[in-house]
Amino acid sequence: MSAKTLSLHHAVKAAIVLGFAMLIVYLVKSDNLTLYIAPRMAGYVKWSAVGLYAVGIYELYLAVSTRWGRVSACDCDHPPSRSALKNTTVYGLFVLPLLLGFLLPNTTLGSSMAAKKGMNLNASASIRKEPAAPAPSPASNAAAQSSDRAGSASPSGGSPGNAGGAGSSAAPTGSATASDDSKLNELFKADKFTQAYADYGKKLYAMPTIDVQESWYLETLNTVDLYIDNFVGHRMDMSGFVYRQDGMKDNQFVVGRFAISCCSADAAPYGVLVEYDRAKSWANDTWVRVSGTLQKTTYDGDEVMMLKVDKVTKLETPKDKQYVYPNPDFGL
Structure with a gap:
């Protein structure tokens, strides 16, 4: 392979690697990085941009040195294929996602993706329980x-x-506190898999209103769903986007959010079915905050928790809190 052709390959590699580094910097500068990855992974991705810049600069050095014959072959490298089709295919696998990253708009996941993945209304279904x-x-x-x-x-x-x-x-007979603790222990029975949820449930049970915060979103929904019989009649406030699916009544919709563990590829929608007299006035993907009373109902053959809503407030689409993440401090 001629020095000119080999230099071209190094230049293409440099352009691809530097392009990915620039994409990361662009997402960080535009505050859009968390649309693709969980905040706990952001530091690793930012540092990877430094490594990509270093690799890209080295490839540029090889491109220039090879073009002017300053790099001697040592018979220990892996030269590119001489097939134009194969090279185009291999480089295209990297260039295409890079172009999509720059050209496509940065948007949040919403109802259309929730319809494809399926809204999870049984938050506690994935919690492992000790066999009876x-x-x-x-x-x-x-x-x-x-x-x-x-x-x-x-x-x-x-x-x-x-x-x-x-x-x-x-x-x-014991103190009133001991009696209260005994009552809570009876209400929130647990095994080794659900003990953390039982402990958290006792705290939620004592609250006049359960405020579903972003930082404890999954843990709160899991706990309330797991012990729904204890929370029927309790007040709850939560926020999210409006979502509907086939089979819902005119006075029903779901207030949901996407939960991410690592990146947007593993995003899963979680939500709560709500009933509201003026539900039809709220369009899909509208961000709202709802307040109401917890109840149980049956939907699509499953017993799910339901929020009987008496107040809906429209929210601006949040810029940096669209998604929710597992809380690492839960159960500690």
Whole structure:
């Protein structure tokens, strides 16, 4: 391969690598980087731009040096293919997404993508739960009852309810706080997989109004959905975009958000079904804040939580808080 052709290949590689570095800088400068990746990944992506710039400059050096014959072949490199079709295909795989990144508008995910992915109205469906213990056999039940009867007799001659004899006093009833804790523990039963949600549920249960904040969006919806029987009748406020799908009534829509773990490729829509008398007056993708009372209903064969809304407020489309992310502090 001639020095001129090899130099051209190095120049193309330099243009592609520097193009991706410039795209990252452009997204950072325009505050659009979080439309594509989670904030916790932003630092890594920004540093990758530095590495891409270094690689691009090195490729430019090779392009110039090869063109003027200053780089001697060592028979240890991997020269490009001599096929124009193969080279065009390989470089096109990088050039096409680069052009799309610069040419297409930076927009948020909304109803159209939610319709393709499917809105998740059962937020807690993915939470793993400990399998229920098998029911004891009749024989084991009989043995347990026999053991209980044998152990209930008082060695001092007292009654079965007072093993300490006639002189024993009754146990204290405990403080009001202990009683409240016992009630909450009964309401929010948990296993090793749901303990964090039970603990968070106790905090939500004590609130006069559950305010679904962006930083705790997934955790709040998961908890309320997991223990929905405890929250029926409670007030809840939340915000998101309006979404509708086939089969919904005229007075129904979903207030939803896209949750992202790493990048927009793994985005999944989560939301709450709401009922509102003037629901038809709110168009899809309108950002709203709704307030209402939690209830249960059946939708598409599944039992889901539903917000009976009495107030809807229109919001401006948020610039930097369109998406929600798993909270790393949950359960700590």
